[in-house]
Amino acid sequence: MRCVYNRLPVYTGDISGVASALYELGGLIVIHDPSGCNSTYNTHDEVRWYQNASRIYISGLKESDAIMGNDAKFIDDIVQVALDQHPNFIALANSPIPYLNATDFSAICKKLEEILDIPAFYIPTNAMHDYTHGIALAFKALASRLPFENYAPTKKAINILGVTPLDYTPRETTTLLKDIFHDYEVLSIWARDTSLKELQRAASAHVNVVVSSSGLRLAQYFERTYHIPYVLGSPIGDFKNVLFKAIEEAMTTGKSQNPLLNKEVSDEHIIIGDAIIGHSLGNALYTSYKMITPLEESKRIIRTRDLASKDEEEIEQALRKAQTIIGDPMYQALTSTPVRALPHLAFSGRLYLKNMPNILKGGILDEFK
Amino acid sequence: MKMSLPISQAQYPNPFTIGLEFNPPVHETWNIVHIGMQVPESIQIYICADNCLRGVVMTAAEMNAMDRFIGITIEERDIFDGHLEDQMIETITYALNKRQHLPPVAIIFPVCLHKFLSVDLNYVYKKLRATFPTVVFVEAYMDPLSQKEGLAPDQRLRKVMYDSIQPLAQDDSIALLGLEVTHTYETSDLVAIATDHQMKVHQLQDMNYQDFLNLGHAKMHICTNPAGDYGIQALSKRLNAHYLYLSPCFDYESIQDEIDCFCDELNISHVDHHKRREACEEAFSHLKQVIGEKVIAIDFVATPRPLNLARVLLEHGFHVKCVYLDTIFPEEKEDFLFLQKQFPDLELIPTIHANMRFEMGEGESLAIGPKAAYFENTKHFVNIIEGGGFFGYRGLLSMLKAIEEAYYTTKDPALIVPQKGLGCECLL
Numbered sequence: 001m002r003c004v005y006n007r008l009p010v011y012t013g014d015i016s017g018v019a020s021a022l023y024e025l026g027g028l029i030v031i032h033d034p035s036g037c038n039s040t041y042n043t044h045d046e047v048r049w050y051q052n053a054s055r056i057y058i059s060g061l062k063e064s065d066a067i068m069g070n071d072a073k074f075i076d077d078i079v080q081v082a083l084d085q086h087p088n089f090i091a092l093a094n095s096p097i098p099y100l101n102a103t104d105f106s107a108i109c110k111k112l113e114e115i116l117d118i119p120a121f122y123i124p125t126n127a128m129h130d131y132t133h134g135i136a137l138a139f140k141a142l143a144s145r146l147p148f149e150n151y152a153p154t155k156k157a158i159n160i161l162g163v164t165p166l167d168y169t170p171r172e173t174t175t176l177l178k179d180i181f182h183d184y185e186v187l188s189i190w191a192r193d194t195s196l197k198e199l200q201r202a203a204s205a206h207v208n209v210v211v212s213s214s215g216l217r218l219a220q221y222f223e224r225t226y227h228i229p230y231v232l233g234s235p236i237g238d239f240k241n242v243l244f245k246a247i248e249e250a251m252t253t254g255k256s257q258n259p260l261l262n263k264e265v266s267d268e269h270i271i272i273g274d275a276i277i278g279h280s281l282g283n284a285l286y287t288s289y290k291m292i293t294p295l296e297e298s299k300r301i302i303r304t305r306d307l308a309s310k311d312e313e314e315i316e317q318a319l320r321k322a323q324t325i326i327g328d329p330m331y332q333a334l335t336s337t338p339v340r341a342l343p344h345l346a347f348s349g350r351l352y353l354k355n356m357p358n359i360l361k362g363g364i365l366d367e368f369k
Numbered sequence: 370m371k372m373s374l375p376i377s378q379a380q381y382p383n384p385f386t387i388g389l390e391f392n393p394p395v396h397e398t399w400n401i402v403h404i405g406m407q408v409p410e411s412i413q414i415y416i417c418a419d420n421c422l423r424g425v426v427m428t429a430a431e432m433n434a435m436d437r438f439i440g441i442t443i444e445e446r447d448i449f450d451g452h453l454e455d456q457m458i459e460t461i462t463y464a465l466n467k468r469q470h471l472p473p474v475a476i477i478f479p480v481c482l483h484k485f486l487s488v489d490l491n492y493v494y495k496k497l498r499a500t501f502p503t504v505v506f507v508e509a510y511m512d513p514l515s516q517k518e519g520l521a522p523d524q525r526l527r528k529v530m531y532d533s534i535q536p537l538a539q540d541d542s543i544a545l546l547g548l549e550v551t552h553t554y555e556t557s558d559l560v561a562i563a564t565d566h567q568m569k570v571h572q573l574q575d576m577n578y579q580d581f582l583n584l585g586h587a588k589m590h591i592c593t594n595p596a597g598d599y600g601i602q603a604l605s606k607r608l609n610a611h612y613l614y615l616s617p618c619f620d621y622e623s624i625q626d627e628i629d630c631f632c633d634e635l636n637i638s639h640v641d642h643h644k645r646r647e648a649c650e651e652a653f654s655h656l657k658q659v660i661g662e663k664v665i666a667i668d669f670v671a672t673p674r675p676l677n678l679a680r681v682l683l684e685h686g687f688h689v690k691c692v693y694l695d696t697i698f699p700e701e702k703e704d705f706l707f708l709q710k711q712f713p714d715l716e717l718i719p720t721i722h723a724n725m726r727f728e729m730g731e732g733e734s735l736a737i738g739p740k741a742a743y744f745e746n747t748k749h750f751v752n753i754i755e756g757g758g759f760f761g762y763r764g765l766l767s768m769l770k771a772i773e774e775a776y777y778t779t780k781d782p783a784l785i786v787p788q789k790g791l792g793c794e795c796l797l
Contacts, residue, residue: 001463005440009430013420030389035513038392040424043789050394050783057389057723062517077388081723096418096482097514127420128444349427350797
């Protein structure tokens, strides 16, 4: 049944997605929320919180202020912290109650810019979507406000879009990505181990490589606005050769490429999770497979007989014929077939953090075969 | 920006102006999921937006209790169609029907959004009770929007979670409720005195559902946690039991008052305070010899009486540098005023102020409490919450012993303090 979670958790929410996307960029990220959003995020969805400080706060909204529309307090509190901490930008995220009472965030951003002379923008979350949606909104909002620089790359240049610890948790992810794409100049990685300054070079790339569905909307924005084609796929196992080819094709033709959806669908091998990562894995491992994705931004990257659903029973049904299942270990609750564990921070949180494999390393795929 | 404030310059009860809030990675305090799980064999049902559900469902997952948890998400269409009552009834009915056995108790948590939209919860509960007559539906709330101007969700939960208990013929037993730590014979004079007088002390740990219902026999309810006071007071009134709120203090005079009050309620003779104070004085001297001028930091998570503890340690010559708190509890007002006069340099430091994001100590001090351990960045810390089940002279001696242990041993706070619900099962 829609909306009922009897055996599974929900994925990380949209607000946490925003925070994760903007974590390292020196901005002031304010969630207009009474309590809980920041705690949930930093406890279950953020591996950087303890060691790496970031300016992510909640407003601590009170009932009387929500009812009386006391936006002045919200503005004053942000101004005070901005004056103390000098952020690069201010990003405001919404939560259920300000969403219901239609708080005018755009006007608040305008006011903040007038007072502080710092870019301020609104990310229209409402806590009712998953993290892929939140990251997508955050990246797009940031890109639409970022003054991109003209940069002359020394060789063929790419950006890598959709890299946050929620999908790519291991610390060495960006080092590995740069190593894998060593034939290209990697201008920016949205958004991990990358400074705001590096992101400002992104419009000078020849191709965007979208390695998780969270990056797709940003890629489409770059395509529309700066005519940069994109390629969908994560450089997993042998699929990276297909990806390299697609990148070259995109550079030559100027057209976006999706090399993910060329294999047949079968019920025998099932992969659950983000569609770009899952399809890349499926392509690397099988001649045919089925993708199950409960994630919102992944729904646009599936084949006809794949399944885009959050419904426990639908997923359970789809798993019945499977001989192999790759997914987060928590999906074991829906099937007696052993799930080959690919822990996903955005699903099982910290539960399997100690044994989080790095899917970009070749050896791990042997365990899935 | 230095955030500490000498206590001499602080104002009661809010020494700091808190605007935007930082959430430090210290999560040992029990949340509503942990607290509700104390009702044996109960299940919890949360109806909320995805982002709100994430924190509570992962709490259940980390404490290995997913089989006692149901999440129901709210989507935009549920709000705009104005069918939130039907959505609650249909989804909860569906979820309960999917279970092999119905639970005796289902704790239901609607959220701020239901309140804001005036959802008719009476109608919802009436329908659910008619459909599942054997299930006690407990009317909880997860509405943090209200907590700054009213009761917090955990305070109200500590009242309604006992709704299935009915008044029974009273016996001589005592129920120690409204708290999440366990008092033992060794750490608490309450347990020791009651046990020495052949009175049974009930605590929620390791109970089955029948034991839980049998709490209706207790002639006296005691709470030592200010956050549990509202709920247990209401429970006592409903069950016609005596009620005592006893503060987990550390100074001799207050300890004596609390213990005498307890003994009077039980109609037993007072204990020999003189002998016990002598034992405490010896322990203070011993600890002072051990830790000398070691700097001490205390937080409000470790004990509801952080200023009282600071006062007692300062009076015994210890070097207490600071107390981490965001507000001063009413029962600490006298200690606050005393410290202002006698120890004006004692620093107060907030924990949720936005600028605390960038405050980190050098690791030189000894911390009492997990938040102090985090901010002081120290491996020497007393890892307790909510007073640790320490009460009376035994409690004071236990605290001094814990400080000595923290001095001699090291633990990595980064591995410990982010874990949720100290004392609960933890799969991390």
